[in-house]
Amino acid sequence: MDEIRRIIDRIEPPERDAMLAARRRQDELTKPQGSLGFLEEISIKVAGIKRNAIPDPFENKVVITMAGDHGVVEDGVSAYPKEVTPQMVYNFLDGGAAINVLARHIGARVVVVDMGVAASLEPYPALVDKKIGFGTRNMAKGPAMTREEAIESIKAGIEVFESELERGVDIVALGDMGIGNTTPSSAIAAVMTGKPVSEVTGRGTGVDDEGLSRKIEAIERAISVNKPDPSDPIDILSKVGGFEIGGIAGAMLAAASNRVPVVVDGFISGAGALIAAGLAPQVKEYMFAGHISVERGHRAVLEWLGLRPILDLNLRLGEGTGAVLAIGIIEAACKILREMRTFEEAGVSKKE
Structure with a gap:
């Protein structure tokens, strides 16, 4: 935990002076005050994160897609076989x-x-190998992983981000891949938000009514068998989580510690955000919700995080798709702040 604690201790609040200066500039731009709505708030938040009232252009936009498999798939919780993950x-x-x-x-x-794909993947120059194991164990029968493996998955996410930082990262989106991963995500959401399992569990890849019932039952059994501690995010991750979810959480913590905006994708990315925010509540100030997923538990996740989704497009793919689309909106918001003229610069009369 020492490495994780070191990262958490480096996460400072966004700079309030930069945010105030950005808001003043927004109020001076050639438009009625507040007329660009949420775009204005996005740019101000980025200014605070970057410690710069007029944030520099995003030269290095990155999406990290974490992949892992889940033992609970053997209980028929997904419409697709685990072979789809590799x-x-x-x-x-x-x-x-x-x-x-x-x-x-x-x-x-x-x-x-590769955080934990249940297959030996062929070597690719572009593939980052952080495999903790060949998929988690079936959480409906016992812990998905050991506490040590949960900590290792978070540390692996930190290492992935810090390695990418050496190449340059101005904003990062976190995505996922893993058949069955909405099941541990629903379990994490239920434990951390306190919502009933049935309220935070959706159809994932498209299970039918019978499959949804099996999925809810498997999650309820997993929580009953493992009794994850709501006050201990590591315990929750180890008992009902996934290797890729831990990796997402670690990357988010590392990004915040380096003053990089974090764009949360859908439900699985949101589960990672829950773990990260459980470990370090201040990380929420670095997060943007890329979109609101069709997966029903995602709304409860975003409410718990206190995040407003940028997009609502009925997405439920994962991979980082919604977050990447939202980066374009975040970038546009910052361009408005940087490139639009003030009333004085444009020689335009202000309202009386």
Whole structure:
């Protein structure tokens, strides 16, 4: 835990002076005050994170997609077999998935991480190998992983981000890949928000009514068997989480410690955000909710985090897709702050 504690201790609040200066500038731009709504608030938040009233352009946009498998799949909680996880990882590496297309669209690089895929992946130069194990164990029968493995997954996420930081990271989106991963995400959401399992569990990849019932039952059994401690995020992660969820949490903590805005993707990324914020509540000030997912537990997650979603497009793909799309909006908000003229600069009369 020493490495994790070191990162957490480095997370400072966003700079209030920069935010105040950014707000003053927004009020002086050639528009009625507040007329750009949430875009104004986004730019002000970025200014505080970056300690710069007029944030520099995003030269290095990055999406980190964490992949891992889940033993609970054996209980019939997913409409797809676990073989899809490594197949999709290869698709990411070959540039053929939705996240690759959308990342190219906004000029972001995609980082693919094997956190715990239940297969031996072929070596790829672009694949980051942080495998903790060949998938988690079935959380409906016992802990998904040991406490030591949970800590290792968070540390691995920290290492991935810090390695990417050496190449340059101005803003980061966190995505996921893993058949069955909405099941541990629902378990984490239920434990941390206090909501009933049935209220935070959706259809994931598209299970039918019978599959949804099995999924809810498996989560309720996992919580009953493991009794995760709501006050201990590491305990929750170890008992009902996933390796990729721990990796997402670690990357988020590392980003915040380096004053880099974090864009949360969908439900699985949101579960990682819950773990990160449970460990370090101040990390929430560095987060943006890229979108609101169709997955029903996502709303409860964002409410707990105190985040307003930027987009609402009925997305439920994961991978980082919604977060990457939202980066374009965040970038636009900052460009308004930086490039739009004030009334004085433009020679435009103010309201009387």
